[in-house]
Amino acid sequence: MKKLLAALVLCCASTVTFAQAAPQAANPQRVERMVQQLQSRFANANTTHDGKLTREQAAAGMPMVASHFDEIDTQKAGYVTLAQIENYMRERRARLRFQLTLTRPLTPDTRDETRHVPPFA
Numbered sequence: 001m002k003k004l005l006a007a008l009v010l011c012c013a014s015t016v017t018f019a020q021a022a023p024q025a026a027n028p029q030r031v032e033r034m035v036q037q038l039q040s041r042f043a044n045a046n047t048t049h050d051g052k053l054t055r056e057q058a059a060a061g062m063p064m065v066a067s068h069f070d071e072i073d074t075q076k077a078g079y080v081t082l083a084q085i086e087n088y089m090r091e092r093r094a095r096l097r098f099q100l101t102l103t104r105p106l107t108p109d110t111r112d113e114t115r116h117v118p119p120f121a
Contacts, residue, residue: 042082052079 045061046053058066058080065072065085072080072088 038086039082042085051081053081053085054079 041062042053043049045057045065047057047061048054053062053065055066055069055078058069062085065080068088069080072084074084
């Protein structure tokens with residue numbers, strides 16, 4: 001159940017990061033709710049309240065972040081910040097959307113499908 005919840009929150013967060021890039025297509029209340037959910041999950045997992053999530057904290061509170069910890073921790077500092085998680089999800093979503101466009105041409109029928117790429121595969 002925790003893994004499902006973590007995946008759901010991260011999926012929502014990826015939608016938030018995408019929505020920030022294209023605000024005209026997003027519902028502002030929904031975006032705000034998703035941002036708050038991600039911040040809440042991060043705060044709950046960050047038991048030391050220092051704004052840094054260690055691998056152990058991620059494993060306990062944000063398992064999907066833990067499984068991609070080395071990819072998110074680009075500075076190899078041994079911890080990740082909320083901004084790094086958001087950046088990782090934004091980059092991953094862009095990469096997945098690009099790959100999706102390579103596999104099939106965008107038509108009016110498939111254009112919206114690229115908005116629903118999950119943040120973690």
